[in-house]
Amino acid sequence: TGGRREHLVWILLLLGFFLLGAALFGVVFKTISGGQNVQFLPILYCGLLALLALIFISFRQADERESRRKEREYLEESLARQDAYIYSLSGLKQELQEMNRELQDTMGAVGGLLACGREEEALRRLEQFDGELERFGTFAVYTANDGVNGAVTKAVQDCRRDGVRFTYRIMGSVGRFSSPDLGILLCNLLDNAREGSLKAPGKPSVDLAITNFRGYLRCTLENTVNRDLLESNPGFGTDKDDKINHGFGIKSIRRIVELYDGASKSELICRENGWVLRQELLLGFPRTERFKSPQESEKAAGDHGISGV
Incomplete structure (x- = not known):
């Protein structure tokens, strides 16, 4: 509804500008050709200037409205992205707890292997755990x-x-x-x-x-x-x-x-x-x-x- 109303206003403004311009052109033409319509010339001239000013102001207001709309959309998108990051942080705590448990289990297993003198198996277990850490790629x-x-x-x-x-x-x-x-x-x-x-x-x-x-x-x-x-x-x-x-x-x-x-x-x-x-x-x-x-x-x-x- 707002868009239709704005389009209608622009159509009326342009139509008025066209009519005033046509009338002004007609009066000037008759004046030059010897007519007696000189008294209407200042009125039409002032009306044309007023309409031009109105069109300029309308353009400025439309531009400001569009700028505010885009800024509002930008802020809404920024808030949405921020909410998404904040929401993702809540799941990171659980990942960190899981990683802590796996670290404790791995260190326990490595300690047991080292106590039995099985250094190569302990090294392989650490390398395996290092690869598993890649799935914890998040940071908070x-x-x-x-x-x-x-x-x-x-x-x-x-x-x-x-x-x-x-x-x-x-x-x-x-x-x-x-x-x-x-x-x-x-x-x-x-x-x-x-x-x-x-x-x-x-x-x-x-x-x-x-x-x-x-x-x-x-x-x-x-x-x-x-x-x-x-x-x-x-x-x-x-x-x-x-x-x-x-x-x-x-x-x-x-x-x-x-x-x-x-x-x-x-x-x-x-x-x-x-x-x-x-x-x-x-x-x-x-x-x-x-x-x-x-x-x-x-x-x-x-x-x-x-x-x-």
Whole structure:
């Protein structure tokens, strides 16, 4: 119904533009040929300008609506992907428990074989167990925030696949924030960092650190970059072919930073192994937590520091 109504409005606007244009052309033609319709010329001219302005405004509104619709779809897809990662994490605990049981059984069997002096059989048993570990190819990060868990777990898997060295340290009070917000924020940051590092010369690397800082959650992200490519794109706009359906990641990052009264900055740093893009984001703790002092914020219940490479 909304689409039909919008199409009807456009048809009426174009029809009005055509009629006014035809009338204006007729009046001008009669005026030039000696007619007496000069008094209608300003009215028709102003009407034509008003209709042009109306068409321009309608185009702007339609473009904004389409942009909001695509951004909403992007956010929904991001949430769906994040939910899928979070759901997959629940099954990893069972896999880890199963792997732990198999490890204990294997170590017991190997110990028995070694005690009997059967070293070759013990070695074969260890090699067999090493092959069985391949089916436990999943990896999971566990913090007090499911969104962080899903985003970092995804980054670990993506970086392993692409050959990117990824290190992370999560020491901040992530449990106080909305899981979807932190998940979308980190997914976009880490995806952009990984893609940027792949375009850099040398070994690609990404480093993430999340800490508490004076009543804020501080997210610091560093990744190797191609300096020339970055300087040619200072606005961090998308360089993908489909620019209409991409580019919402940075908008989502800015929206979430503003939502938590935060701030962000980025700088290009020269390191021994090349150029690195350093991004730092500060997110204010939710208002229900603002009454706590910075010292208390450093000791958030339920948040445990983790790190990995």
